[in-house]
Amino acid sequence: MKAIKIVGIAHKDPFQYGVEFNAKFLKEMKLEFGDIVVLNKQVEAIIRKPDDGLLDYECRITKGVSMELRVGVDGFVNLEKKDRYEVSEVLMQIVEDIKEGNVLVSNDIHDWIYHDHPDSNFFRIINNDYDDNKHRVLLIEKHFFKKGIEDADLEASHKMKLSKYQRDLLGIAIEPKRRSITASVKIVPLNQDLGEVLPVRKAKILPVKGNNERNLTKCLTDCFIRTASLALGTTRPYEQDEQYDVVRISRTNLYLLGIDEGDKVIVSYGRYYVRARALLFNDSKDVKPVVAKSETDMLPGHLIGVPARLRRKLGIPGINYSVVVMRDTEFLFTKHFSRQALPLLAFAAAFLAAVAVLFGQDEVQNKPALALIALLFSLVVIIFGLFSELRSKVDKEKSENDL
DSSP states (O other): OOOEEEEEEEOSOTTOOEEEOOHHHHHHTTOOTTOEEEETTTEEEEEOOOOTTSOTTEEEEEHHHHHHHTOOTTOEEOEEEOOOEEEEEEEEOOHHHHTTTOEEEOHHHHHHHHTSOTTOOEEEEEEEETTTTEEEEEEEEGGGEEEOTTOGGGSSSSEEEEOHHHHHHHTOOOOTTOSEEEEEEEEEEEOGGGTOOOOOOOOEEOOOTTSSOSOHHHHHHHHHHOOOEEEEEEEOOBGGGTTSSEEEEOHHHHHHHTOOTTOEEEEEETTEEEEEEEEEOOOOTTSOBSSOGGGOOOOGGGEEEOOHHHHHHHTOOSSSBEEEEEEOHHHHHHHHHHHTHHHHHHHHHHHHHHHHHHHOHHHHHHOHHHHHHHHHHHHHHHHHHHTHHHHHTSOHHHHHHHO
16 A cells, blocks of 8 residues: 555644544545554554545644654655454443443454454444544453353344443443444454554553562552552643643542542553542632533543643543553552551560560570561551551452452
């Protein structure tokens, strides 16, 4: 395929990765609005509404693509198509799978995910709003896709069941008296583990679910404090937040994560994550969100305000992409342990003194290892007890599902 000439730059959103072609070219290439393509083997871009003012093998790219590729008007790009699977109908999820966060799919979708893409750990569910030229993306880890066994609703092909919360993140509304809606939803793999071409980032990498990549510190803090996570849709934060490593969430989500305002959270998109302090969205007239109400119909409880710089680190093309937000157990451990450092030192001194009195100074000196082991065991038990309040702030069953 010959190179495509760039004839214009869209400046509306500098961090929205998009590309425009004319309708004839899209039909010839068997592409359509909302599909994901790879440009110059470096950047993924979403196809925007066709512009018939463009000629064949001409395109208009957004400023974000131009910045990443370092190419402008009169430059050229090469195009590669991404594999996708069409979903024609979205149904209501059954109650048993809502808490687990599962996505029930018909047999054809299940086979495509697990057989055709064995190396992909994450998949994007994309809902395209043609009228607004916008896209909402829900990122789902592979193991959450379940086959609808003995489910009559999923006997036909190209069907999927989503919970109300998942549908809200995608902007899909099912009428109250109906159980499903005809939709044009796409599933696209995200192959970060294969070094897939994505915008350059400096974010860290999370371990894949089920392996042993987590370090000892993370394992210990998760045990002492307990994890908690939420899926939220990205939006813009307040103007003054853009230069800081902070995110904005609602008070309810702060409560569900079991943290206080100013505590750190981990925001992840696929295997990439960043750490940031969690601040509250508020209703102050002096502080207004950059995002307009018309940009999304999601409720405030579904949103997280992420600065453009952090979205770019994560490889997120724009807003309306779902991310997973987790409370930072390592930060919480350090924060609360520092408050108890002096009492713990006092306890250690008192413990050793008590052992010396009970067993004699000579016995302690002859068997220091036993005394040390007893001291460490006692400290672990006490520390575990000190963090009981933090553990009680999140649901144990849900925490275990997060691991």
